[in-house]
Amino acid sequence: MTADTGDSEGDLLQAARQFSFGGRMDASDAGPIFVRGSGSEVEDINGKRYLDFNSGQMCAWLGHNHPAIVKAVGEACERLIHAHSSYYNDQEIRLAERLGRLLPEPLRKSLFLQSGADANEAAINIARKYTGGFEVASPHISFHGMSDTTRALTFAGWHRGYGPPQPGLMAMLAPYCYRCPIALKPDSCGLACLDASFELIDAQTTSRPAAVLTEPIFSAGGVIEPPPGWLPELKARCRERGMLLILDEEQTGLGKTGDTFAFEQEGVVPDILTLAKHFGGGITLSAVSTSAEIEEQVVEDEFIVTHSHSNDPLACAAGRATLDVLEGEGLANVARRLSARLKSKLQALGERFEIIGDVRGRGLLLGIELVRDRETKEPATTEGRAIAQRCLEHGLIFSLRREGSVLRFVPPASTTDDQIEEAAAILEEAIAEVCR
Ligand SMILES: Cc1ncc(COP(=O)(O)O)c(C=O)c1O
Structure with a gap:
């Protein structure tokens, strides 16, 4: 003992x-x-x-x-742990500003939630409101959380026995090159997995596509990094169909992969980005970021996402300290x-x-x-x-x-x-x- x-x-x-x-x-x-x-x-x-x-x-x-998180949380506890989420608090505004300045154009507007699953859920709902569609596809080894919609789009496992998933959620082929699902070689395949995936998506759609949700590196699916070119090509094919690209950088964002965001390596900026995991430095915090154009349209259309602890000053203070550490410690x-x-x-x-x-x-x-x-x-x-x-x-x-x-x-x-x-x-x- x-x-x-x-x-x-x-x-x-x-x-x-x-x-x-x-x-x-x-x-x-x-x-x-x-x-x-x-x-x-x-x-x-x-x-x-x-x-x-x-x-x-x-x-x-x-x-x-981390001492910076301990300090920020301690100070927030002295001042304001939790706040009315219909009004602003200073911590969430400064965090949104900080994140908006860190992200590339046009990702400027952010909202803050608690878990990775609820951030992905919110991102999907933003895409649905914006496009007017409801269909969402995700690669077959992805992990996006354990709320109803995100679990239904989590094909890496933990999927069975929870009742019928919502209509319109589809799997596409992930670029798992070590075990290529269509038995090709990455140097000569010409990204055939994307051709096959979109052939199936196009066959299944009811003409109401909304988004593709993907991790830039599939973590829970087995640490699988897509080959160069996959992400830009995915974005182009989403564009052709009016689908938004939602990147789930909850594991890969904020420095972990050697860039501030993993998407930087491929020069692809998503329409919607989600962050979670180490964003709060150990305190529960997640974010959804998108462009002002998308934000304005969905807010106009009465998009609301709120939970009891949305934008809590304690969590947002921890998020600000995380961004200090990200930049200060490189x-x-x-x-x-x-x-x-x-x-x-x-x-x-x-x-x-x-x-x-x-x-x-x-x-x-x-x-x-x-x-x-x-x-x-x-x-x-x-x-x-x-x-x-x-x-x-x-x-x-x-x-x-x-x-x-x-x-x-x-x-x-x-x-x-x-x-x-x-x-x-x-x-x-x-x-x-x-x-x-
Ligand atoms: C890529 C990814 N997205 C979403 C989630 C879900 O996050 P949370 O467990 O905070 O809901 C996870 C959790 O492991 C994850 O790895």
């Missing part, structure tokens, strides 16, 4: 089994139970320390308890530097271990895909789960995707070179043990 919580792991787990709702993603009811965190490390109730290469639930990407450059180091470690493991079929990702959103055979690419799911379990025991946390065959690494920007070395050593040992 550690000194300051006054609790033991056994008592807490027993209480959790009795009173806590289960049903967590990647669940374990055997611990660990976290009690504190700082930078890239968290500590459990027994005082054991872990390298958190999952950044909490990806929301602590600035580092756990997080995009930090991500590039740390990424080069971690990726080279993962690539070296890929040379040593046959089980590593692919090393991929951008910035500090990296993954390795495990296969039983590099030719057949049979997914090594049980092996992935065993590797993750051994790493957890040795103090390294990351997440598993694609049923265990993809190991996803999202270390915080606070991670040191020594922590990368330590993590790589734990991972190497775990892979060696499992492959022995």
Whole structure:
């Protein structure tokens, strides 16, 4: 038992089994139970320390308890935690201004909500109001949240058994080049997955298309980066059909991929952008940003989105502090530097271990895909789960995707070179043990 919580792991787990709702993603009811965190490390109730290469639930990407967030939240608590959301508060106006100046033209107008799902839900409703349509397509490995509409557009999993989805929500083919869904090669395919996708969308439409919603890099789907050219071509095809492009940068935005926004690499500005996850530096906060032209039209048409905690000054203060850290600490450059180091470690493991079929990702959103055979690419799911379990025991946390065959690494920007070395050593040992 550690000194300051006054609790033991056994008592807490027993209480959790009795009173806590289960049903967590990647669940374990055997611990660990976290009690504190700082930078890239968290500590459990027994005082054991872990390298958190999952950044909490990806929301602590600035580092756990970043001092700028702690300060901003403390000050907001002294002044105004929550406010009437029909009126403005100073924190939300300054945050909107700051974000509007950070984003490229024409993305100028922002609203603030709490979760990634509600931001995507709002973005879809803005697109519906603006276009007058209702049909929305999303790639078949995407993850957009667990509200009704976003879950229905989450094709990476967690999809079955919740009743009929709304009409007009469609899957399109994702550019998962390591396992191309139409068995082509990225250097010669001519983006045929987009041709096939839009052939199906055009066949299914009732002439009321509204939007395509996509991540610029598919995170929960298995850390899958589209090939160059995919995003601009997607935007062009949306344009031809009067569909808006909604980019869900909730995982990839604000420095993580080595640019302030992942879309910068492809020179594509979306019609609507959503941010969440580390936007609040660990406090729940999300944003929807769009052009003044779209905003004016939908507001004129009585678009409303509001929840009890929309635009809360506490969360918006945390968002402002996150943007200070993003710019003040140059997080995009930090991500590039740390990424080069971690990726080279993962690539070296890929040379040593046959089980590593692919090393991929951008910035500090990296993954390795495990296969039983590099030719057949049979997914090594049980092996992935065993590797993750051994790493957890040795103090390294990351997440598993694609049923265990993809190991996803999202270390915080606070991670040191020594922590990368330590993590790589734990991972190497775990892979060696499992492959022995
Ligand atoms: C890309 C993406 N969009 C949306 C969401 C949903 O965000 P939230 O869990 O805050 O609703 C997630 C969560 O993992 C995500 O990764």
